[in-house]
Amino acid sequence: MEATQKPAASNPIKCDIDLDADGKHIGYLRLPHSVHRSAYGWIPIPVASIKRGDGPVVIISAGTHGDEYEGQIIVSRLIREIDAEMVSGQLILLPMANAPAAEAGLRTSPLDDGNLNRLYPGDPLGTPTQIIAHYIEHHLLSRAQYMIDLHSGGTSLVYDGANMMGLEPRTPEEEKHVTDLLKAFGLPKAFLYAPNSVNVTAAARRQNAICFLTELGGGGNVDASLVKQGRQGLLHLLGFLKVLGGGLVPASAPSQARLMTIDRATHYVYAMDHGVYEPLVELGAKVRKGQSAALIHFPSNPKQEPVTVCFEGDGEVICRRAIAMVSRGDCIFQLASERRPLV
Structure with missing residues (x-):
């Protein structure tokens, strides 16, 4: 049946x-x-x-x-x-x-x-x-x-x-x-x-x-x-x-x-620690792979030095986090790169 x-x-x-x-x-x-x-x-x-x-x-x-x-x-x-x-x-x-x-x-x-x-x-x-x-x-x-x-x-x-x-x-x-x-x-x-x-x-x-x-x-x-x-x-x-x-x-x-x-693999920057982030670049900035993007500070442990977060690819900063407090996995920056001239 x-x-x-x-x-x-x-x-x-x-x-x-x-x-x-x-x-x-x-x-x-x-x-x-x-x-x-x-x-x-x-x-x-x-x-x-x-x-x-x-x-x-x-x-x-x-x-x-x-x-x-x-x-x-x-x-x-x-x-x-x-x-x-x-x-x-x-x-x-x-x-x-x-x-x-x-x-x-x-x-x-x-x-x-x-x-x-x-x-x-x-x-x-x-x-x-x-x-x-x-x-x-x-x-x-x-x-x-x-x-x-x-x-x-x-x-x-x-x-x-x-x-x-x-x-x-x-x-x-x-x-x-x-x-x-x-x-x-x-x-x-x-x-x-x-x-x-x-x-x-x-x-x-x-x-x-x-x-x-x-x-x-x-x-x-x-x-x-x-x-x-x-x-x-x-x-x-x-x-x-x-x-x-x-x-x-x-x-x-x-x-x-x-x-x-937008390249999902290289155009996103994420926090890997819980703390307060300090951006080191402005919206619209052109950046290179390995360049410092932000510092993560630890006010609850002031003896600890801040951690530097770096860009994983070249591009232009099109988006940044608006909230200073971050946790592991929070997006801090998004990049984009030129594709080609419009036809």
């Missing part, structure tokens, strides 16, 4: 707006969540759909990490500014993709410690963050051609200005397309990196969509100039994709992007 295959579990999230309807609709993704104070409750995840006729479907999200604020401001503003008559296709906007984390101002969800950008493809029977990841990949990305997920460095990291990231292209045709999109977004630095199967860029690839991330500042603060650059670049990209028209589309991108690459 042949074994019967169980049907795939359905995602419990319900969207209270019609994603197939033309017009501008604002509501919530309702994630059931039964707790002591609310036995039959649900978690509200804000969502908006702005749709008119045929054209690309683009997801714009922020709040994947709840302590990254520039993107939440940008997406919320776009929901207010964009009307259906400006759109050819559809924009799906999520200003607080991991709503519990964003409500708490934390990188990960206080409900399950879930890092939304490390849990794809998710699980409809899993924890709240796994359920959100599953919904985004299988119910939103499955209908989209593009996704822009707006990040910054959060509480623990600060990035050097406005940056964007995308996966390494697989074919010359895809490389040309991705390069054109990076140029249209036009943030000062554009990084290409190897796939990571558990983040949203890989989720998009599995659904035959292209996803870009931004990194806009960080340190738990909001930099108004980076909000402005991120918004300008995003609107210019939406105009380039012909999903958005009208007066909101700027005449140009914020800048001419430099295409860079």
Whole structure:
């Protein structure tokens, strides 16, 4: 007797707006969540759909990490500014993709410690963050051609200005397309990196969509100039994709992007001791392999000399830790190197 295959579990999230309807609709993704104070409750995840006729479907999200604020401001503003008559296709906007984390101002969800950008493809029977990841990949990305997920460095990291990231292209045709999109977004630095199967860029690839991330500042603060650059670049990209028209589309991108690459093996610097770190280089510095990166000091044992941490490769400092206290395994610096001129 042949074994019967169980049907795939359905995602419990319900969207209270019609994603197939033309017009501008604002509501919530309702994630059931039964707790002591609310036995039959649900978690509200804000969502908006702005749709008119045929054209690309683009997801714009922020709040994947709840302590990254520039993107939440940008997406919320776009929901207010964009009307259906400006759109050819559809924009799906999520200003607080991991709503519990964003409500708490934390990188990960206080409900399950879930890092939304490390849990794809998710699980409809899993924890709240796994359920959100599953919904985004299988119910939103499955209908989209593009996704822009707006990040910054959060509480623990600060990035050097406005940056964007995308996966390494697989074919010359895809490389040309991705390069054109990076140029249209036009943030000062554009990084290409190897796939990571558990983040949203890989989720998009599995659904035959292209996803870009931004990194806009960080340190738990909001930099108004980076909000402005991120918004300008995003609107210019939406105009380039012909999903958005009208007066909101700027005449140009914020800048001419430099295409860079990140090497996971040599471009990260980690603390190997518990203490207080003193950076020896600034953001934007060009460094060499073996150069001193930081000193780790030990105030609890003042007789102990500080430990020097060195760079393991050549590159440019694009990110540094914002919190002085470190433990073994904490990232202190991230580098990138020139890839080649944009075509």
